[in-house]
Amino acid sequence: MKAGTGLIAGQRPTPELAHEAVLAALAAAGLERADNVILLLSRDFIRNPQPAVLAAARAAGCLAVCGCTASGLFTEHGWQMDQPAAAALVYASPGGETPADSPILSFSGHGRLPFEWQDDAPRAGLLDAEAAAWSLARTSDSGCAEFRLPSLRTRLARSSGLRRLGDALPVDACRGFELGRVGGHRAVDSLYRALPPELRERPPLHQIVALRHPDEPGIAILSAGGDGSLMLADTLRDGETITWAIRQPLAAEQDMRQSLSAAAASQSKPDFALMFSCIGRGPLFYGNDDRDLLAFRETFPDTPLLGAYGTGQIIPQGGQNRLFHNTVLTLLFESTHV
Known part of the structure; x- marks a missing residue:
């Protein structure tokens, strides 16, 4: 399975940033086109994200583009919070069954977890208040978007940092x-x-x-x-x-490392990962550095990672979908193809 990420920042929120982010991700994955794209844009794109979403779809050669705007973006190579930016993860899957318990990737711009999401199928994703969201390369009118990543097995690691x-x-x-x-x-x-x-x-x-x-x-x-x-x-x-x-930085970092180590010990190395963190964690919490991102790089070296900072993390817990805060949710994906 091939996967790669790209993160591009600029002076203005233009569609070219999304186009270049996807091209960088394709190059990192060694692909000419992608089967699926997860596109995340900085909040500078909230008013009109559709041109950037379409630019990403054209660059990837597919319409399976999902994602949202967020308060900050990052990949395995670094983070961006103070400039207009686009981050993308692309992958090409060889095919295979999607496990029935695989969570639905979910994005929301509401102030709280949508009621209809609380008791339905398992969901995992990001909430960022007033965010724009999209799936299948189209911006959602409801402020919510959902997408099931095909042919992938998913592991979840949660760090509350408390x-x-x-x-x-x-x-x-x-x-x-x-x-x-x-x-x-x-x-x-x-x-x-x-x-x-x-x-x-x-x-x-x-x-x-x-x-x-x-x-x-x-x-x-x-x-x-x-x-x-x-x-x-x-x-x-x-x-x-x-x-x-x-919440204290040292305790939070230790908790993050423990959650990732437990996930790493249970299965093989993931093909790629998504990480949804809180705006109250990351560089603003640790002091101009993201110790959670560093812990991921040390635990899963050379693994493509796409992530974002938001106001809430959507996590399936105890038979319900719950909205957590000040938490880091890491989703580890591997192909179901044998």
Whole structure:
């Protein structure tokens, strides 16, 4: 199986960027035309992405072009966040059966996970608020696009990047989104008791979440009240248990490496990969570098990778499709052809 990626940046969001990105990907794969193209464009293209999508289709010689705009783009060679850019992955598959449990590649520009996607077939992909999306080389009017990559087996690796702070605690009082008491203490006091001493004077609330379960999305803290309560991004019920958790660069990098190592140990080397990361991770989180991308390159050297930074990651979890935040979803693909 042949696959390759290309990332091209420029001064203006022109269709030529998409055309050149596909040509670069074809050259990297050693192909003259592609069977499928995943095209990602920077947010500079939101107003009118269709010309760039068509330019990519012409360059690839196929109409199987899917993708979306995103807050930042990257390939295995590097990332781009501050210029108009286009990134493409092309592949030619020798054919084969597509496993029934292979997730549908899904892109959305909605503010939250579309309701109809929550309980249907497994989905994996990216949500970026107000993004444009396309499939089969046509921009979607609904802001959503979906595509099933044929003849491929898929493995998923998820890294939440969270460091848990202590044991699970019971919720004593919660009214709607307002968390009043946890583990016999005011919610703020419970959180302060769990934090390392150096963080108690100025708690980084934007990096702290409440976890119902390690496999579920974390619940963000929106604000702290003068009465010791905490305003959350989701509701809790009295009697539930939560664990406080925090996002920190070192813990996040370690979690990313562990998730990739577990995926690498279970199967053979992938033919290519997709990675959907949070705008709150990557260079903005690690300090002008993407340690998650570095971990991928070290775990899967010379593997073509296409990725994007967005506001949410769509992940099949526990029989449902869930929207995660501050998470890195890596999809590893290999041909089903024997």
